[in-house]
Amino acid sequence: MPxxxxxxxxxxPAGENLFSLQDARNLVRYxxxxxxxxxxxxDPALSYGLTEYRRIQDMLAQHGWSSRRxxxxxxxxxxxxxxxALKLGGNESYPGEFQPTGGFTDDxxxxxxxxxxxxxxxxxxxxxxxxxxxxxELHN
Numbered sequence: 001m002p003x004x005x006x007x008x009x010x011x012x013p014a015g016e017n018l019f020s021l022q023d024a025r026n027l028v029r030y031x032x033x034x035x036x037x038x039x040x041x042x043d044p045a046l047s048y049g050l051t052e053y054r055r056i057q058d059m060l061a062q063h064g065w066s067s068r069r070x071x072x073x074x075x076x077x078x079x080x081x082x083x084x085a086l087k088l089g090g091n092e093s094y095p096g097e098f099q100p101t102g103g104f105t106d107d108x109x110x111x112x113x114x115x116x117x118x119x120x121x122x123x124x125x126x127x128x129x130x131x132x133x134x135x136x137e138l139h140n
Contacts, residue, residue: 077124
């Protein structure tokens with residue numbers, strides 16, 4: 001079923017429950033999606049990671065989609081880093097949800113509703129003290 005139309009004539013983002021290139025291709029081919037006004041919101045963590053997400057990006061480009069029409073779903077640091085690295089249209093974020101993994105790193109600075117990935121190596125979870133505590137407890 002295609003996403004519903006909003007009052008502005010654009011559609012809500014779609015694709016957050018897709019898992020593969022084939023799923024995304026079917027959405028683009030048969031879901032009534034329009035590359036000039038719709039957004040694709042595949043979750044990179046659910047869609048087999050960065051490699052499959054890149055394959056999806058390549059397919060979208062072949063079908064006339066700009067990477068700026070892609071906003072990764074998930075609200076986690078992995079999506080933030082991918083959005084920055086691939087110059088996507090943004091990143092869905094839930095700063096206070098899904099703790100201790102959700103939200104931003106402890107040192108993140110939000111300016112004008114924008115945040116940049118930190119300088120720590122990794123995908124962002126390394127900068128979350130509460131998540132580190134959970135990992136330490138699991139290790140002990």
